[in-house]
Amino acid sequence: MEALQIIERVKSRFGDRVLEISEKKPDPFAVIDPGAIVEVGRFMNQDPELAMDCLSNQSGVDYKDRIEVVYHLFSYQHRHGAVLKVKLPRDNPSVATLEGVWKSANWMEREIFDLLGVNFEGHSDMRRILMPEDWIGHPLRKDFVEPAEYHGISTVRESPIVRLDTKKK
Amino acid sequence: MSTLRTEEMTLNMGPQHPSTHGVLRFVVRADGEVMREAIPDVGYLHRSIEKIAEKVGYRGFMPYTDRVDYVCAMFTNQGWGMACEKLAGIEVPRRGEYCRVIAAEFNRIASHLLSVGAMAMDIGAMTPFAHVIREREMINDLIEELCGARLTFNYMRIGGVAWDLPPGWREKALAYLDHFDPILEEYNALISWNKIYIERLANVGVITAADAINYNLVGPNLRACGIKWDIRKDIPYSVYPEFEFEVPVGNGQWGKLGDSMDRYVVRIREMAQSSKILRQALEKIPPGAVLAKVVRNFKPPAGECQIRVESGRGDMGWYLVSDGTGYPWRVHVRTGSFAAMGIIQKLSAGLMIADLVTLIASLDVIAPEIDR
Numbered sequence: 192m193e194a195l196q197i198i199e200r201v202k203s204r205f206g207d208r209v210l211e212i213s214e215k216k217p218d219p220f221a222v223i224d225p226g227a228i229v230e231v232g233r234f235m236n237q238d239p240e241l242a243m244d245c246l247s248n249q250s251g252v253d254y255k256d257r258i259e260v261v262y263h264l265f266s267y268q269h270r271h272g273a274v275l276k277v278k279l280p281r282d283n284p285s286v287a288t289l290e291g292v293w294k295s296a297n298w299m300e301r302e303i304f305d306l307l308g309v310n311f312e313g314h315s316d317m318r319r320i321l322m323p324e325d326w327i328g329h330p331l332r333k334d335f336v337e338p339a340e341y342h343g344i345s346t347v348r349e350s351p352i353v354r355l356d357t358k359k360k
Numbered sequence: 361m362s363t364l365r366t367e368e369m370t371l372n373m374g375p376q377h378p379s380t381h382g383v384l385r386f387v388v389r390a391d392g393e394v395m396r397e398a399i400p401d402v403g404y405l406h407r408s409i410e411k412i413a414e415k416v417g418y419r420g421f422m423p424y425t426d427r428v429d430y431v432c433a434m435f436t437n438q439g440w441g442m443a444c445e446k447l448a449g450i451e452v453p454r455r456g457e458y459c460r461v462i463a464a465e466f467n468r469i470a471s472h473l474l475s476v477g478a479m480a481m482d483i484g485a486m487t488p489f490a491h492v493i494r495e496r497e498m499i500n501d502l503i504e505e506l507c508g509a510r511l512t513f514n515y516m517r518i519g520g521v522a523w524d525l526p527p528g529w530r531e532k533a534l535a536y537l538d539h540f541d542p543i544l545e546e547y548n549a550l551i552s553w554n555k556i557y558i559e560r561l562a563n564v565g566v567i568t569a570a571d572a573i574n575y576n577l578v579g580p581n582l583r584a585c586g587i588k589w590d591i592r593k594d595i596p597y598s599v600y601p602e603f604e605f606e607v608p609v610g611n612g613q614w615g616k617l618g619d620s621m622d623r624y625v626v627r628i629r630e631m632a633q634s635s636k637i638l639r640q641a642l643e644k645i646p647p648g649a650v651l652a653k654v655v656r657n658f659k660p661p662a663g664e665c666q667i668r669v670e671s672g673r674g675d676m677g678w679y680l681v682s683d684g685t686g687y688p689w690r691v692h693v694r695t696g697s698f699a700a701m702g703i704i705q706k707l708s709a710g711l712m713i714a715d716l717v718t719l720i721a722s723l724d725v726i727a728p729e730i731d732r
Contacts, residue, residue, distance in 0.1 A: 217446055217665045244573050248666065248677045250692035261679065263666055263694075267573055267589060274666070295576035298702040299694075306410075321403040321731055330408055331690075 194219050197241060197273040205231060210278075220261075220274035225286045228277055232292045235264060235273075242268045246293035249300065251307040253333045258284045260309060279309065288314040306331040366391050373716070375404050382727025384701075384720075390713055398708035398716055400701050405731040413691040418444055418518060418658045421688070426512035428693055429729040431474055434460075434467035435671035437516035439693070442597065442667045443678040444518045448660035456520030456650040457599045462533070462641050463506060463515055465634040469540070470499045471672030472580075472627045472634075475724045479624055480551050482721040483560050483714075488551040495543055498536055505529055519652035530642050537635050537642075544631060552628060561624055562615030565707050565719040569618070575706075576699040579674015580626045581723055584610035585618040591670035603640045605633045620722035627724070659686050673697055673724055697729040 192200075195214060198221045202209045208231070211222040223231050235243040248263035258279045265272040277286055288311040289296040300311045301320040308329035311317060319326065328335050337346055374385035383404035389396040409428055413421045425440045426433040438460055445452065452460070477492030500510040505526055507515035515521055551557055567577065572585040582589055590607040592600040608629035610622030662684035669676045673696035681690040700723040707719060 215663060217663070220664075245576055247576060247668075247675075248679060248692070248694040250679050250690075250694070252681055252690045263677065263679070267587065270594060293576070294571075294574045294706075295699055295702060298698060302698075319403075321406040323403070330411055 192240070192269065192271045194271070194273045197235075197271065200238075200241065201231060201235065201273075204234060218274055220276050222276045222278060225277040225279060228275070229287045229289060229292065231275065232262075232264075232289050236292050240269075242266045243273070244268060246289065246295050246299070247272065249289075249296060249303065251303040251309055251331070253281075253307060253331060255281075255333050257281055258307060258309060260286060260303060262289070283310070284308065285310040285312055287312045290314055305329070308332065368396065371713075373398075374401075384725070384727050384730075386704075386716065388708075388713060388716070393712050393714075395708050395711050395713055395716065398704060398711075400704055402701060402727070402730050405728045407728075407732065409732045410691050410693065413688050415687070417687050418660070421691070422517065423512065423514045426514055427728060428732055429671065429673065429676075429695065429697075429726055430511055431726055432467045432471040432672035433511070433513045434464040434515065435669050435676060436693075437513060438464055438598075439667065439669040439671070439676050439678045441516045441518050441520075442669065443665060443680040443691075444658070444660060446665045446667055447663060447680060447682055448518075448654075448658070450519050450652055450654060452520045452598075452652055453649045454599065454646050455524070455648040456652070458641055458645040459521040459525065459650050460516060461598055461600065461603075462525075462638060462645070463503065463513070463521070465638045465641070466499050466503060466533075467513075468634045468672050469631050470496045470503075472631050473499075475672075475721075476547075476552075476624060476627055479561075479718075479721040480557070482717045483557070485551060485554075485557065488547065491543075491547060491550065495540065498539075502529070502533055502536060505532075517651055517654075518658055519654040520650050522651070524650045525645075530645070533638070534642055537638055541632070541635055544628070544635075548628065552625070558614050558621060561621035561718060561722065562619055564620045564715045565711065565722060566616045567618040567703065567707065571703070571706075572618070575703040577674075577703065578676075578696045578699060579670065579672070580630060581623055581674060581696070581700055583608065584622040584626045586610055586612075591668050591675050595668060597667070597669070599641075600637075602644070603637045605637050608633065620718050623722045623724075657686060659684060671696065673700075673726065673729065693732060695729040695732070697723075697725040697727075700725050701730050 208224040208227040209221050213220050235241045243264040243266045245265045247265040250261050252259045260277050262275040303309050305319040305321050369390050371388040373388055375383045385401040387399040412424050425436040428436045473492040473496045477489040480488040504510050507513050567585055569585040569587050572582050586609055588607050588609050608626050614621040660682045664681040666679045677694035679692040683689040
């Protein structure tokens with residue numbers, strides 16, 4: 192099935208819980224009500240005509256006024272894929288985990304939590320994955336400011352050329 | 361006699377362990393030699409490459425993509441190039457596509473060589489590693505002539521490749537392939553069909569096809585579970601449809617389907633297939649330009665796309681969001697090693713500690729690709 196047909200099928204099942212459909216090329220996508228994402232995911236996984244057996248990619252995007260979590264679903268059985276999105280408020284974004292449907296969501300959700308600060312409700316192991324445990328802030332947020340030091344280690348390096356310059360004086 | 365009381369131990373493995381292929385750490389909970397669980401701890405090599413992309417612009421990001429996976433950097437180059445081209449609707453000249461395929465397939469052989477050699481070394485056979493490194497050096501020499509670098513290539517550009525094949529390079533490449541095919545047989549005779557080696561790999565870390573898909577394993581790890589899936593064949597890109605090659609899959613010949621030996625043998629067989637593709641590509645390469653005309657200040661239209669490339673470690677997904685300016689709004693790389701690390705915790709239960717090393721090596725995880 193084409194991506195748009197898949198989205199239409201989801202739309203016919205879930206009606207207005209599919210909030211928005213973008214047909215823009217190259218990749219069309221559907222925006223889903225955050226409260227319905229697990230239901231939609233489970234339906235797409237189990238429906239024999241869609242059979243989305245693989246959550247191939249999950250990533251988060253900070254749009255300054257909102258945060259979006261993007262799901263790239265794929266079916267090895269039918270060899271088709273579709274893109275889903277949920278839009279979340281920027282302060283305290285939270286959405287239910289899809290770990291129960293696809294196991295690969297576990298690590299990808301941890302990464303999104305770590306880098307963008309999205310909380311996945313019901314996740315079995317919601318810890319930071321790439322950044323240190325005691326890191327403050329979420330680096331992929333657009334307003335993230337890198338701290339000047341981490342445990343006394345400077346994160347900014349003075350240019351050696353500047354240092355030579357000051358020596359001369 | 362009463363049974364001996366056993367106690368659970370918590371062991372630390374890494375981050376500077378010689379067999380973890382980079383900087384990885386495992387917290388191992390073990391009862392004697394048998395693991396209850398190995399909990400991976402990653403992030404030691406996190407450089408926030410995705411954030412860097414937002415700061416340096418489309419063209420400037422190309423050298424950084426090399427650092428996503430330095431063992432097969434051609435594919436990360438190609439992935440980034442293809443994502444930008446898809447968004448902006450640029451068509452790469454045919455000779456450019458051929459150059460990409462040639463460079464990438466050589467890189468795949470180099471990457472798989474390192475993987476199979478390290479596999480042998482990790483379980484104690486040092487000699488095969490020296491053999492594969494010798495062969496890999498020759499490929500590095502060829503690629504160095506092509507783009508001036510041996511590891512972080514920065515060979516591809518948005519719209520094609522940076523340089524055409526140098527004069528006489530084609531003959532050298534063909535001569536290398538003539539040398540390489542018998543070497544692969546020699547290598548198999550040296551280690552692959554060795555009884556002790558097979559015993560160490562067979563039935564270790566068995567992954568079922570359903571689990572592989574559920575955990576999003578890709579590339580050789582997925583094919584070893586018996587699933588015939590190769591992006592080059594199934595979602596064709598570049599000029600791959602023009603070549604004849606097979607997709608090797610695991611068959612459980614030495615133990616259960618999807619064990620470490622299957623993963624190892626799939627890589628060995630893929631090298632032979634890459635050699636086959638290379639011969640055809642070097643034979644058929646058309647004349648013409650290698651780089652499309654792309655404006656200097658490259659700004660793709662606002663929008664988003666995802667592309668998938670069959671890298672040495674399997675299906676690599678690039679998700680790119682553009683807002684129409686000269687800097688990408690968001691770049692996300694979904695790599696094979698990241699998913700492969702996610703399954704280790706599940707597979708480790710009941711495994712011997714020594715087999716954890718086998719498992720990591722057979723999944724061919726590369727630390728910088730996990731952490732990015």
